Amino acid sequence: MRKRRKILTVSTAVVAAATLPLLISPVVSAAAREDDDDSSRIARLYAPPPDRDSYRQVARLAWRGDFRDSAGLLAMVRTPQAVWYGDESPERIERLVRRTTRSADVQGKLPVLALYNIPGRDCGSYSSGGADDLAAYEAWIDAVAEGIGGRKVLIVLEPDSLALLPSDCADESNADQTAVEEQPVEEQPAEEQLAAEQQTAVEQQPAAEAPSTDLPPLPDPGASTAPPAASDAQGTGQDAAQSPDAQSPDAQSPDPRLPAYETPAPKPAEAQEPAGLEPSASQSPAPEPSTEQPGTLPELPPLPRPDPMTPDLEDVGDLDTPVVEDQETAARYSEINYAVDSLTALGNTSVYLDAGHAGWHSVSSIVPRLLKAGIDRATGFALNVSHYQTDPDSAWYGRLVSSCLAYADEGGDPEDCADQSWSRRHARRWLHAHVPDDPGGMKHFVTDTSRNGQGPWAPRAGAHTDAQSWCNPPARGLGRRPTTRTGDALLDAALWVKTPGESDGRCLRGTDGPFDPVRGTVNPDAGEWFPEQALELVRYAEPSVKVFRRSPGR
16 A cells, blocks of 8 residues: 555655646747747846746645646746845845846846835835835845846836825824824813913913913914825825716727727726825924913004905915925935935846835825836836726826926826816817926836726625725736737836735724635745636736647637
C-alpha cells in the first residue's frame, strides 16, 4: 500500500511539473501579442516575478484539472505590472529598487514603480502606514533615487496622496476623538463663567455693566473665504461626474483633439470613495475664542460696519485666497515636491502624480492640488490607480485635467475650467477656446487598467451603511493590457498599476465584521493575495484573457 501511494505521489508531481511549462508557453505568446507594436519596441514594459501565493493557486488549479483557469491566472500574473514599494527602510529600499531596475535594464524593458510610503497614508485605513515624518520620507526618497541611478524608470508617485489629503480624512478618521476632546470644553465654560462673574462683580463692576450690544458682531476668524469645493456638493462630487449631454446635436461630431475610441456619452461613474473623505483641502478648524474677550469687549470702541456695496478694491483679491492648510496637509505638499525634484533630477525617470479618478474629484478641485504638488516639474499625472473607472471616462477626465493645467499655466483660474459634469457640447466649446493647438506642450497622463474591465461596481441602494464600492468589489475583471501604444496624444501608457489579485483590505462596509457582507467571507488584509478575486478578474476580463494558441489559418 505504501509503495502504491509513493508511486501515485511521484506520478502526480511529474504531471504537475510537466503541466506548468505547457501553460506558460501560450501565456508568453499572448503577452507578446499585446506588446508587439512599434511603441512597445521602444518602451516594452517589465513584468516582475509573480507572488508566490499566485503560483500556489496556479498549481492547485492545475492539479485538480482546471487547466483553463490555471492558464488564465498564470497569464495574469506574468503580464507587465507595477512593482510596489513602501514601509521598507532606506537601506533595504535602495537594494530592492536597484535589483528591480537592473533586472529590467538587462531585459531591455521599462519598469513601473509605485512608491507608496507617504506619512499618514490612506488616512489610517486598510493600507495605513508610511514614513514617520518629512525627514524620514526624504531619506527614503533619497534611497530610492540611489537605487534607480541613471536607469530608465516610470514612477507612479504616492497613489491617493493628493486625492486624499490629510485635511480630507481628518473629519472622519478623528470624529470619535474630536467628540471626546470637545466634551470637556463644553462643560468647562460653566465653571469659568461663574468665577469670571464673581471676579468681575468685585473688581470691574463698572466695566461689567457697560452695554455690549452697541458693538457689531465680530467677524469669525475661522471663516474661509475660499469657494466651496466641488466635493461638497450632493454625492460628494462623484455622482455628478460624467453627466454627458447625449441629446446635443453635435454629440456625434468628430473632434480631432479627442482619442478615436472615446464615446460621446459615457456611463455615469460610480462613487468610489467614502462620502466623508472629500472635503475641501483648504478647510481648517476655527480657532478657539480668547478667554479674555468677555472682559475687554466693553472697553473697545464700536467697530465700523463696511459698506457691502463699496468693498475695498485692495481686498478683493483676498476673496480667492485659500485658507492655510493644517500642518499635516502642508507637510504632504512638501513631501511630494521633494520627491518630484529628487526623482526627476535623475534624468531618465518619468514621474506621474496622483490625480484620483473621474468619479472622485472635479477638475477644479484636483488641479490646484496638482499645482501645489509640483506638477509643473513632473512628467504628468496618474489616473484610476486601484480603481475601476472605464477607459473612456478616464481618457475624457484626463484630457480635461490636462487642459485645465495648461489654462492655469497661462494665468487662468482653475474654477473656470471645463468639468466632467458639464455636457460634452459645453466642454468641447471650452476646450476649443482654451486648449493649446499643440498637445505636446500639455501635461500627459497614465491610467490604471488592471481591474476596470467591467467598470465600477454599483451596489444596491441602501444595502450598506458604507458600501465601500472601491474595496474588493465582486465580479470585476481585468481591463486593457498594459501598453505604451494608446492612440491618444496625451495618454502615455495604459498600465497595470494595482497588482491584480491582491486584496484591498477587509471591506467591512459599515458593519462590525469580520465578514465582508457582500462576499460572505473574511477578506485578506490589504496587499495579501486574494484567490477568489483573482479568479474573478480572469473570468470577467474585458478583453478576455486568451491562453490557448490557435494554428495559423484556423
